[in-house]
Amino acid sequence: MTGAPADHHDYVVVGGGTAGCVLAARLTEDPRTSVLLIEAGGDERRPDVESPEQWPALLGSDADWGFETVRQPGTGRTCLAARGRVLGGSGSINNMVHLRGHAADFDGWAEDGAHGWEHARVLPYFRRSEDVPDGDPRYRGRGGPLHPRPSGTSDPVGLRFAEGARRAGHEQVADLNGAAMLGVGFPDALIVRDRRESTASAYLRPAMDRPNLTVRQHAAVRRLRIDGGRCTGVEYHRDGTRQLATAASEVVLCAGAVGSPHLLLLSGVGPADELSALGIEPAVHAPEVGHNLQDHPLLAGIRYRAERPLPPEYLRPAATLLARSDPDSAAPDLHVTAAGMDFHYEWQEPFPNSITFAVGLMRTRSRGTVRLGSADPDRPPVIDPRYLSDPADVAVLAAGIGLVEEIVATGVFDEWGGRSESTALLRLGRDGLERAVRDATGSYFHLAGTCRMGSDTGAVVDPQLRVAGVHGLRVADASVMPTLVSCNPNAATVMIAEKAADLLRGRETGGDDDIDT
Numbered sequence: 001m002t003g004a005p006a007d008h009h010d011y012v013v014v015g016g017g018t019a020g021c022v023l024a025a026r027l028t029e030d031p032r033t034s035v036l037l038i039e040a041g042g043d044e045r046r047p048d049v050e051s052p053e054q055w056p057a058l059l060g061s062d063a064d065w066g067f068e069t070v071r072q073p074g075t076g077r078t079c080l081a082a083r084g085r086v087l088g089g090s091g092s093i094n095n096m097v098h099l100r101g102h103a104a105d106f107d108g109w110a111e112d113g114a115h116g117w118e119h120a121r122v123l124p125y126f127r128r129s130e131d132v133p134d135g136d137p138r139y140r141g142r143g144g145p146l147h148p149r150p151s152g153t154s155d156p157v158g159l160r161f162a163e164g165a166r167r168a169g170h171e172q173v174a175d176l177n178g179a180a181m182l183g184v185g186f187p188d189a190l191i192v193r194d195r196r197e198s199t200a201s202a203y204l205r206p207a208m209d210r211p212n213l214t215v216r217q218h219a220a221v222r223r224l225r226i227d228g229g230r231c232t233g234v235e236y237h238r239d240g241t242r243q244l245a246t247a248a249s250e251v252v253l254c255a256g257a258v259g260s261p262h263l264l265l266l267s268g269v270g271p272a273d274e275l276s277a278l279g280i281e282p283a284v285h286a287p288e289v290g291h292n293l294q295d296h297p298l299l300a301g302i303r304y305r306a307e308r309p310l311p312p313e314y315l316r317p318a319a320t321l322l323a324r325s326d327p328d329s330a331a332p333d334l335h336v337t338a339a340g341m342d343f344h345y346e347w348q349e350p351f352p353n354s355i356t357f358a359v360g361l362m363r364t365r366s367r368g369t370v371r372l373g374s375a376d377p378d379r380p381p382v383i384d385p386r387y388l389s390d391p392a393d394v395a396v397l398a399a400g401i402g403l404v405e406e407i408v409a410t411g412v413f414d415e416w417g418g419r420s421e422s423t424a425l426l427r428l429g430r431d432g433l434e435r436a437v438r439d440a441t442g443s444y445f446h447l448a449g450t451c452r453m454g455s456d457t458g459a460v461v462d463p464q465l466r467v468a469g470v471h472g473l474r475v476a477d478a479s480v481m482p483t484l485v486s487c488n489p490n491a492a493t494v495m496i497a498e499k500a501a502d503l504l505r506g507r508e509t510g511g512d513d514d515i516d517t
């Protein structure tokens with residue numbers, strides 16, 4: 001290596017995003033453990049990150065990697081694949097919704113081979129992560145770093161939407177992070193005293209002064225060092241020089257659902273034939289690295305065109321309906337919100353003075369990939385979520401438009417006059433409705449699943465998050481989710497990192513009793 005002498009630490013954590021900040025803070029609670037956290041982006045303490053209303057402006061800014069998907073045949077266009085490049089990662093540019101997931105999501109992970117990740121075993125980690133003094137103590141934590149609180153309770157449009165959902169027969173739920181994440185309610189958001197809260201502000205900042213924690217910003221990891229089947233460290237670029245950091249204990253990848261598989265592939269851990277074709281010497285044949293990519297497709301731009309002036313725009317998380325298109329399924333597959341603003345994709349026509357309904361598909365069947373386009377670490381990977389490649393996904397989103405129509409039909413928006421586009425769409429007939437769904441679908445920015453956790457031979461990591469075939473290397477971020485949770489995934493990513501810290505410290509718990517919250 002050229003440049004500075006190698007750094008040597010017990011753990012090297014790659015990526016200071018949602019998961020990486022949790023892990024670095026938890027591991028350095030033990031003063032005998034040294035951690036180097038390497039982050040490609042910079043400081044998150046800037047007005048556009050901290051102001052809850054400014055998150056849309058962060059898309060495409062220097063705090064975003066600026067990735068795009070390849071053209072999606074299912075929608076007819078490319079899509080933004082926003083990913084945070086700043087301390088706090090995507091949690092510093094996201095919409096701050098804080099929902100955990102349905103118990104059936106985690107029970108499903110365990111049934112599919114992620115043993116130890118069933119709901120009863122992950123609930124303690126959700127509780128450990130938060131401080132919710134008024135919450136039901138069976139579900140909510142006390143004294144943890146995050147402060148999720150209900151959002152949208154004063155938003156006039158959201159209040160109407162919630163009332164309409166109730167009238168349409170959906171149960172009002174007081175706490176969507178309580179006993180069951182199903183029904184309509186006001187979701188928790190990570191906003192504290194009118195400022196965004198992220199794992200950077202809540203976990204990392206309070207730990208920054210610890211002598212055993214080194215945080216290196218504007219440092220982009222280019223590949224892992226794998227010698228004789230063991231990951232010994234990472235190579236990274238900073239200040240125009242190439243540097244090396246080595247780990248006495250382990251390297252932990254927390255670079256997210258795009259960054260973690262990208263680094264594994266660049267380092268020779270992936271499908272051997274694809275790597276060889278790009279001139280990368282395979283270290284471990286791991287055919288599923290980068291596979292199983294999931295996102296929540298978001299159907300947006302279906303608007304209620306009001307005739308009378310709407311209340312001022314409300315840009316924070318608001319009333320949310322989590323519903324099932326299939327009553328036999330335990331977890332919700334539809335996530336519906338209404339915002340008093342004209343939110344549409346750039347290819348859709350604007351309609352000022354609109355209420356926008358956003359319908360998210362929570363249990364997508366389509367699966368995509370993150371692959372290498374080049375062996376050059378500076379070239380972005382090829383992101384192909386294959387949105388709506390499974391026709392069942394189109395049908396569920398169409399059912400979501402039906403839910404919107406039922407709510408509109410209760411008359412809750414009548415005071416603003418006008419009409420909903422859902423009414424016309426549902427009259428289009430099957431083919432017309434399918435075209436409308438495909439046209440209005442983009443990304444919810446919930447990418448996950450590309451380093452799938454499991455116990456089968458194809459799994460990228462085992463239930464202890466160890467990368468199959470490489471010693472001294474784990475992945476702990478949204479990429480390990482075998483199946484994406486049925487809601488916005490930031491809280492579940494925090495949980496993964498909390499549990500990863502215990503796995504690394506050899507203190508994994510069997511249940512609620514033996515965990516400090």
Ligand SMILES: Cc1cc2nc3c(=O)[nH]c(=O)nc-3n(C[C@H](O)[C@H](O)[C@H](O)COP(=O)(O)OP(=O)(O)OC[C@H]3O[C@@H](n4cnc5c(N)ncnc54)[C@H](O)[C@@H]3O)c2cc1C
Binds near residue numbers: 059487
């Ligand atoms: C615009 C947007 C809105 C969203 N809204 C919500 C929401 O409201 N609620 C919710 O629950 N979820 C939301 N999400 C999703 C949620 O934020 C992510 O699922 C979560 O942050 C993923 O955490 P992670 O730790 O896996 O990855 P990230 O938080 O993305 O962290 C990965 C980190 O690794 C760094 N990194 C990557 N590669 C390298 C490298 N080679 N070298 C050094 N560093 C590297 C990145 O810069 C980044 O900081 C949203 C996401 C986006 C982008």
